[in-house]
Amino acid sequence: MADPSPLPNDPARLHAIARYLELQLAAVHAALAEAEQRPRWWVQWARRREGEARHGLLHEEGCWHPGEPMLTAQQGQALLAEYGGRILRCEVCRPGQRRT
Known part of the structure; x- marks a missing residue:
């Protein structure tokens, strides 16, 4: 099979x-x-x-849940680290996980 885009052999064009x-x-x-x-x-x-620990769901842009993006990915990761298991990733949009 031939190379679809052969390169020139002269230095100037390379x-x-x-x-x-x-x-x-x-x-x-x-x-x-x-x-x-x-x-x-x-x-x-x-x-x-009152007195109950704060908890929530983390969403990513494009999710159909109500809300508007206001955190960068880095800030979202920091919140996950700070709140531990009290912030769960949305099962619909799965923020921070690659989609196929």
Whole structure:
């Protein structure tokens, strides 16, 4: 089977291709950094009786449960660590877990 995109064999064109790919990769890294800082998670806090420990469900952007993203992924992970088992991940959107 032939290579679908054969590369040229001269250094000048190879350098041009390498530079183009470096610029594209830099753009992808910048977009990824921006996306990681965008709020994507929120906690749906449960009602509680006075004196009862606070607990809730963590949701990710796109979940059909009510709420609006106001936490970055890093802030969501920090809440999970702080509250331990009192914040559960929504079984519908499964925040922080890769979907197939």
